[in-house]
Amino acid sequence: MIASTLSDRLNDKDLAVDAALVAGRWLKTAPSGKTFTVTNPSTGETLADLPDLGSKEADQAIDAAYEAQKDWAARTSKERSAVLRRLHDLMVDNADDLAIILTAEMGKPLAEARGEILYGASYVEWFAEEAKRVYGDIIPGHQGDKRVVVLKQPVGVVASITPWNFPNAMMARKMAPALAVGCAFVAKPAELTPLSALAMGVLAERAGLPRGLFSVLTTTDSATMGKTFCSHDKVRKLSFTGSTRVGKILMKQAAEQVMRTSMELGGNAPFIVFNDADLDAAVEGAMISKYRNNGQTCVCANRIYVQSGVYDAFAAKLVDAVKALHVGDGFEDGIDAGPLINQAAVEKVQDHIADATQKGATLAVGGSPHQRGGTYFEPTVLTGVTSDMAIAREETFGPVAPLFAFDGVDDVIAKANDTEFGLAAYFYAKDLAQVWRVAEALEYGMVGVNTGIISNEMAPFGGVKQSGQGREGSKYGIDDYLEIKYVCLGSIEA
Ligand SMILES: NC(=O)C1=CN([C@@H]2O[C@H](COP(=O)(O)OP(=O)(O)OC[C@H]3O[C@@H](n4cnc5c(N)ncnc54)[C@H](OP(=O)(O)O)[C@@H]3O)[C@@H](O)[C@H]2O)C=CC1
Ligand SMILES: O=C(O)CCCC(=O)O
Secondary structure, eight states: OOOHHHHTTOSSGGGSOSSEEETTEEESSOTTOOEEEEEOTTTOOEEEEEEOOOHHHHHHHHHHHHHHHHHHHHSOHHHHHHHHHHHHHHHHHTHHHHHHHHHHHHOOOHHHHHHHHHHHHHHHHHHHHHGGGOOOEEEOOSSTTOEEEEEEEEOOEEEEEOOSSSTTHHHHHHHHHHHHHTOEEEEEOOTTOOHHHHHHHHHHHHHTOOTTSEEEOOOSOHHHHHHHHHHOTTEEEEEEESOHHHHHHHHHHHHTTTOEEEEEOOOOEEEEEOTTSOHHHHHHHHHHHHHGGGGOSTTSEEEEEEEGGGHHHHHHHHHHHHHTOOBSOTTSTTOSBOOOSSHHHHHHHHHHHHHHHHTTOEEEEOOSBOTTOTTOBOOEEEESOOTTSHHHHSOOOSSEEEEEEEOOHHHHHHHHHOSSEESEEEEEOOOHHHHHHHHHHSOOSEEEESOSOOOOTTSOBOOEETTEESOBSHHHHGGGGEEEEEEEEOOOOO
16 A cells, blocks of 8 residues: 555555556565565655565566567557657656655655656657667678668667666666667666656556566565576666666676676766866856765765865855755755665765764864754765775765865876776866866766756766766667667679
8 A cells, every 4th residue: 555645645646556567467466475665764654565576576577578579679660659758748747746756755855856757758758759760771782792781679678777866767768768679678676766666667558558568576685686687588688777886796697698788887976176167156066966866866976176276265155055955854845955865875974974074074064964863964065085085985975075175187187087986077167278188088978067967868878987888868878779780681683
């Protein structure tokens, strides 16, 4: 049963479901009888009990997906596009309800949750359009009687594993390109936030997606699910967003059958403010980049480098802006930051702050659990941060802005690149020559120049180094779900 604290808020109560979607059927009970509870991190209240599925149910979902995929791939791209377009429209029409479900299970402020739904929908719309533009090639023949034809075909059954921080958009931007090109999609959302993915299952049915083509597996045993996906010979691709630690485990498992993978992994984004930057714009960008989703975003600014000439002025402006943030339950009006996802997240934030202050950093604002209790935490700014502190090397995944001082351009480029991660980087500067030089020197998949927000469906989202492989969104994102087949046509009269 869905708790009344959630269902009473919904206009369409059918969007919140307490069942998994397995092979075209809604399963309220796992064959094992096991269940798990989804809670609201803002209040600790129970939202729903869901079936705790295992590898047998995953096998069923994969087998059904394998069968359904053949017919789906055989449809014209225009037909597939129309179904995805309907899914997009349904997401937009139901954005308020989807946002309520998201806020309830994840805790982000309602307005931010609504923004995520529209962001997720933008990928569905984008790939509904791109579905019709999967072009092959004809290459000049190497012999007079030969023609070289390149076809692009769907990879087949795609399995996905997604995290709790963007429960809708992370799955949407994988399922949309997969379905657009004719793949089937078996999703495993995070244990903490499965309700948003299940709501997409409801909408996918309404949009006319064929039975069995899309499953949503609810489970507490993510390790077994990952192994099942990687060892099942009908799964041809694994698309993962989450930590680098788990990404590496999955890449090793996927290597057993040389399965294709897309990996969106951890980040440690530098955010650089040069002396000539527009400071007000830089503060605005830092606020978005750092405190969006309460710092629980893989592209969040994790290290803020400020050139000596503007360090104090930037720090003062940032502290003022941070003091104005309102922390609270995402359903309340005017809230900028909800709770952290769980106690482990709070502990990581506290560890980073304690390590930094012990080594000489100063707390300019915040630094403690919020007076509201639970997993709420004060938005924090640390000054005097140096590269020997844990926060310089590890992703904090919380509302802590550490300010490092730097002098020279080469110095800051070296510091920014001194990490195994390479997802997103940001900088603020006006000098055009410097802009090009720094943008090209940063070893990152994405660079924001004079902006703190870079994510959109038209751009290729993804990282280098240990931040992952592959791109999501844009014209490049569709390639991750396509195989290239070359046909050598012989016996054509010369
Ligand atoms: N790059 C990014 O977008 C993200 C990065 N992170 C980073 O990772 C840290 C930990 O966050 P967390 O959510 O625990 O990230 P994880 O990488 O642990 O989880 C991401 C997804 O992987 C699943 N998972 C966990 N272990 C395995 C496994 N052995 N095999 C297969 N799937 C698995 C999780 O399932 P379940 O949760 O159900 O166990 C979830 O669906 C964060 O603090 C942050 O630093 C986290 C989220 C997103
Ligand atoms: O943190 C993530 O898991 C992805 C970042 C969200 C985005 O900006 O697309």
